[in-house]
Amino acid sequence: MQNKSKAIQDLYPDELAHCYGCGKNNPFGYQLKTYLVGDETIAHFTPDEKFTALPGSVYGGLVASLLDCHGTGSAAAFACVAENIDLENTETIPVRCVTASLKVDFKAPTPMGTELELIGKLRSIEGRKIWVDMTLSAKGIICATGEILAIKLKSNV
Numbered sequence: 001m002q003n004k005s006k007a008i009q010d011l012y013p014d015e016l017a018h019c020y021g022c023g024k025n026n027p028f029g030y031q032l033k034t035y036l037v038g039d040e041t042i043a044h045f046t047p048d049e050k051f052t053a054l055p056g057s058v059y060g061g062l063v064a065s066l067l068d069c070h071g072t073g074s075a076a077a078f079a080c081v082a083e084n085i086d087l088e089n090t091e092t093i094p095v096r097c098v099t100a101s102l103k104v105d106f107k108a109p110t111p112m113g114t115e116l117e118l119i120g121k122l123r124s125i126e127g128r129k130i131w132v133d134m135t136l137s138a139k140g141i142i143c144a145t146g147e148i149l150a151i152k153l154k155s156n157v
């Protein structure tokens with residue numbers, strides 16, 4: 001698989017780049033960025049105190065939404081690679097993936113104010129269905145794991 005210097009979400013067309021979690025055109029959102037590196041995807045996010053659950057730890061909804069957006073971004077990246085779309089030489093990608101199913105397991109409290117690292121690995125692609133396995137870690141400790149089923153939309157929206 002190819003390395004990617006540009007975030008996959010930055011290759012979403014402008015009219016589809018308003019997602020609260022990852023849209024580059026949403027100034028109120030997280031603007032999560034997923035990069036393809038080798039055969040994995042990676043993203044980083046540092047939560048601040050407005051995302052508190054218990055004092056010092058991050059609430060699960062944020063963890064789930066980071067996995068959601070990293071998962072769909074990863075699925076889009078893996079689908080592009082499978083379809084021989086050259087991510088290095090395109091301004092926008094034709095693949096549109098949305099979440100059909102997301103499973104999150106919370107393994108340890110996610111610490112506040114620490115950079116979180118999300119890693120995605122392709123499990124399989126079957127037609128329009130793309131499964132991605134993910135971890136969310138802080139300082140090398142896995143705080144959550146995620147499994148996403150993303151679906152490629154039938155036609156461009």
Ligand SMILES: CCCCCCCCCCCC(=O)SCCNC(=O)CCNC(=O)[C@H](O)C(C)(C)COP(=O)(O)OP(=O)(O)OC[C@H]1O[C@@H](n2cnc3c(N)ncnc32)[C@H](O)[C@@H]1OP(=O)(O)O
Nearest residue numbers: 012013016019068069072095096097098099100101151154
């Ligand atoms: C570049 C631009 C970026 C695009 C912009 C990206 C923005 C970032 C998105 C961030 C992530 C989100 O929050 S996305 C927002 C949250 N998600 C949504 O709102 C999606 C709502 N659901 C839907 O719209 C629909 O259910 C779809 C599109 C997912 C699927 O509908 P469909 O296209 O009609 O396809 P359908 O035939 O139903 O399903 C296709 C296959 O998937 C299976 N399948 C469907 N749902 C499930 C499920 N929950 N669990 C297991 N399997 C399922 C079906 O059995 C079938 O298998 P088989 O019979 O083929 O074997």
